[in-house]
Amino acid sequence: MNADIRPIRTPAEQALVSALGSLPETGGGRLADLRRASARAFVENGLPHRRVEEWKYTDLRNLMREAVPLASPATVARADAGARLLNGADLRRIVVANGAVVRELSDLDGLEEGLSIATLADALASGDAVLGQLGGIVPARYDAALALNTALASDGLVITVAPGAQIERPVHVAHVFAGDIAAASFARSLVIVGAGAHFTYAESFEGPEGLAYQANVATEFVVGDEAHLDVVRLQEEGAAAIHLATLLFDVGRKAQLHTFGFSSGAAVARTSLYATLSGADSHVAFNGAVLVKDRQHVDSTLFVDHTVPGCESRELFKHVLDDNSRAVFQGKIVVRQAAQKTDGRMMSRALLLGDDAEMDNKPELEIFADDVACGHGATCGAIDEDLLFYLRARGIPLKEAQSLLVQAFVGEAIELVENDVLREALVERAEGWLRARG
Amino acid sequence: MAMLEIDNLHAKIDGDEGKEILKGLSLKVNPGEVHAIMGPNGSGKSTLSYILAGKEDYEVTDGSVTLDGEDLLEMEIDERAAKGVFLAFQYPIEVPGVATMTFLRAALNAQRKKRGEAEISTPDFLRLVKAKSGALGINPDMLKRGVNVGFSGGEKKRMEILQMAILEPKICILDETDSGLDIDALKVVSEGVNALRSPDRGMIVITHYQRLLNHIVPDFVHVMNKGRIVRSGGKELALELEANGYAEYQQDAA
Numbered sequence: 001m002n003a004d005i006r007p008i009r010t011p012a013e014q015a016l017v018s019a020l021g022s023l024p025e026t027g028g029g030r031l032a033d034l035r036r037a038s039a040r041a042f043v044e045n046g047l048p049h050r051r052v053e054e055w056k057y058t059d060l061r062n063l064m065r066e067a068v069p070l071a072s073p074a075t076v077a078r079a080d081a082g083a084r085l086l087n088g089a090d091l092r093r094i095v096v097a098n099g100a101v102v103r104e105l106s107d108l109d110g111l112e113e114g115l116s117i118a119t120l121a122d123a124l125a126s127g128d129a130v131l132g133q134l135g136g137i138v139p140a141r142y143d144a145a146l147a148l149n150t151a152l153a154s155d156g157l158v159i160t161v162a163p164g165a166q167i168e169r170p171v172h173v174a175h176v177f178a179g180d181i182a183a184a185s186f187a188r189s190l191v192i193v194g195a196g197a198h199f200t201y202a203e204s205f206e207g208p209e210g211l212a213y214q215a216n217v218a219t220e221f222v223v224g225d226e227a228h229l230d231v232v233r234l235q236e237e238g239a240a241a242i243h244l245a246t247l248l249f250d251v252g253r254k255a256q257l258h259t260f261g262f263s264s265g266a267a268v269a270r271t272s273l274y275a276t277l278s279g280a281d282s283h284v285a286f287n288g289a290v291l292v293k294d295r296q297h298v299d300s301t302l303f304v305d306h307t308v309p310g311c312e313s314r315e316l317f318k319h320v321l322d323d324n325s326r327a328v329f330q331g332k333i334v335v336r337q338a339a340q341k342t343d344g345r346m347m348s349r350a351l352l353l354g355d356d357a358e359m360d361n362k363p364e365l366e367i368f369a370d371d372v373a374c375g376h377g378a379t380c381g382a383i384d385e386d387l388l389f390y391l392r393a394r395g396i397p398l399k400e401a402q403s404l405l406v407q408a409f410v411g412e413a414i415e416l417v418e419n420d421v422l423r424e425a426l427v428e429r430a431e432g433w434l435r436a437r438g
Numbered sequence: 439m440a441m442l443e444i445d446n447l448h449a450k451i452d453g454d455e456g457k458e459i460l461k462g463l464s465l466k467v468n469p470g471e472v473h474a475i476m477g478p479n480g481s482g483k484s485t486l487s488y489i490l491a492g493k494e495d496y497e498v499t500d501g502s503v504t505l506d507g508e509d510l511l512e513m514e515i516d517e518r519a520a521k522g523v524f525l526a527f528q529y530p531i532e533v534p535g536v537a538t539m540t541f542l543r544a545a546l547n548a549q550r551k552k553r554g555e556a557e558i559s560t561p562d563f564l565r566l567v568k569a570k571s572g573a574l575g576i577n578p579d580m581l582k583r584g585v586n587v588g589f590s591g592g593e594k595k596r597m598e599i600l601q602m603a604i605l606e607p608k609i610c611i612l613d614e615t616d617s618g619l620d621i622d623a624l625k626v627v628s629e630g631v632n633a634l635r636s637p638d639r640g641m642i643v644i645t646h647y648q649r650l651l652n653h654i655v656p657d658f659v660h661v662m663n664k665g666r667i668v669r670s671g672g673k674e675l676a677l678e679l680e681a682n683g684y685a686e687y688q689q690d691a692a
């Protein structure tokens with residue numbers, strides 16, 4: 001209706017379109033074609049806005065207006081100083097600063113048998129055959145964040161775990177934005193877990209507090225038959241940052257996949273998770289904890305596609321909202337006609353600490369099979385007054401009583417993280433968030 | 439001045455226009471005294487205990503409550519606890535996800551902190567809990583669970599008395615601590631309460647049954663009806679109530 005007064009492109013869109021235009025022509029090949037197609041799609045569609053169904057609650061065109069240049073590489077010293085999350089834990093750490101792997105800070109020696117880790121830049125340069133799988137998992141609908149990532153990311157990781165390999169020590173990819181100028185970084189990774197292998201993949205995100213940088217990451221996970229993959233994400237971007245993440249999963253037969261996302265950072269964060277269950281009898285769980293305050297906006301959007309029979313999917317998301325913050329949970333489980341005996345259960349719970357906080361819960365089921373057990377639920381409310389009274393009647397001050405109850409609330413989800421080191425780290429991050437509330 | 443002085447207390451449900459629950463209740467508790475309050479269902483006994491503990495669902499419309507001369511009604515809930523008010527709940531609630539030991543320690547340390555005392559050390563705390571829970575026949579496994587989670591009715595009541603024993607309050611208010619206890623548990627819990635009787639501690643024991651008062655022998659017995667104390671006497675009053683019921687008081691008050 002007011003199309004004539006709205007500029008066709010926001011400054012941010014204009015900057016991205018010019019960045020896409022200045023991309024070097026990478027020549028022929030499938031990946032180059034994919035890159036060009038993604039760029040074209042973005043030029044046509046721009047950033048998603050509230051009239052795009054999947055982005056209804058996260059009007060990115062509006063939330064991401066400022067034009068920022070593409071990030072330039074960080075110095076090793078700055079990257080080192082900035083990457084603090086999950087340090088010290090016994091994890092194999094790889095640092096990715098401003099979208100590029102920093103070899104000097106990455107523990108790439110003495111890889112366990114069956115584990116191989118290459119940078120995406122190297123894999124692209126050498127034309128590694130494994131890249132035949134990059135871009136192989138395609139969401140049902142056009143996703144602007146993913147399209148930008150596909151077009152603009154030039155580094156990231158390519159990790160393969162050989163069939164049957166049991167890799168005990170988790171790999172931790174520490175993403176950090178380091179620099180003084182707000183810029184946009186893009187990182188793309190591919191993780192292939194072979195049949196029967198066992199692997200734990202962690203990633204963390206952080207950056208300077210006051211800087212309005214943008215981090216766009218996308219990772220594709222190919223989970224082989226009877227493989228077991230745990231993914232743990234810790235998103236603690238700086239308070240002015242924009243974090244856009246896309247996680248893509250293809251899950252094989254009798255596989256186990258558990259993901260956990262802990263999100264307490266960024267001014268605006270959106271995580272889109274697409275999972276296709278393409279082998280029968282697998283078990284997947286996508287869980288998360290979101291803790292937000294001030295004017296933060298954090299969106300968790302899940303799309304779980306049951307295409308084969310006998311799979312079990314579980315989602316449990318806990319949101320804690322203080323001040324004027326906003327959290328969005330959109331979860332869609334699709335059960336195709338062939339996916340008989342699907343057992344799917346999705347739950348999103350929110351605890352509102354701030355009077356002006358807003359939670360948007362949109363769980364959905366779309367079922368085409370007739371013999372399934374599926375359910376979803378969503379709750380949203382303040383801390384139970386009776387519980388608070390009980391704790392306070394024993395002398396525990398209000399803030400501390402609230403902290404204990406919030407910890408219990410998110411603890412129910414964090415408890416689901418299998419790896420001890422990572423689970424304890426997340427409990428500690430939740431405690432830290434509560435302590436910072438004062 | 440008595441340790442706890444309740445004078446002409448009037449209270450209603452917060453926000454509710456008509457319903458007055460306490461209608462001019464007065465009671466004085468001196469250190470060392472045990473007062474039993476008996477009275478028909480709905481007479482306002484639990485309401486009185488909640489108001490003393492600071493529950494925000496009620497509005498005091500008239501009267502006063504002081505603890506050692508200080509205005510209790512002005513204090514925050516946790517401040518009252520730190521000053522020594524303890525309510526053993528009629529219906530203790532479950533607090534899933536908060537470990538019992540974490541809760542006990544947070545409560546004890548918060549109270550000590552507010553009184554300007556140092557935090558208790560871990561070994562001292564463990565010793566304290568072990569000694570007190572052992573005396574109350576509390577299974578160590580229960581302490582590993584969330585607060586009251588999955589406890590039986592009787593176990594919840596024991597847990598209340600354990601909290602009381604650890605926190606060592608000045609004024610203990612026991613709201614129907616005997617309900618839900620089997621005969622042996624009643625004895626154990628009563629012994630736990632008696633162990634806390636001391637010349638510096640006052641107690642208000644709310645109960646429907648004379649049986650409890652055989653174990654915890656009160657100095658005074660009060661009959662509460664329709665929001666006030668309508669008769670007070672010695673421990674023999676409980677026996678009289680057991681025999682005759684509340685009919686005569688209900689007629690009086692009507």
Ligand SMILES: Nc1ncnc2c1ncn2[C@@H]1O[C@H](COP(=O)(O)OP(=O)(O)OP(=O)(O)O)[C@@H](O)[C@H]1O
Nearest residue numbers: 451459477478479480481482483484485486495528
């Ligand atoms: N929060 C509340 N909302 C509505 N009514 C209430 C509330 N609290 C108490 N009342 C009412 O006030 C009256 C007194 O209740 P209270 O629980 O204090 O009685 P009681 O003497 O403890 O009874 P019982 O012996 O059954 O435990 C009852 O009529 C009760 O319904």
Ligand SMILES: [Mg+2]
Nearest residue numbers: 483484485528
């Ligand atoms: Mg009662």
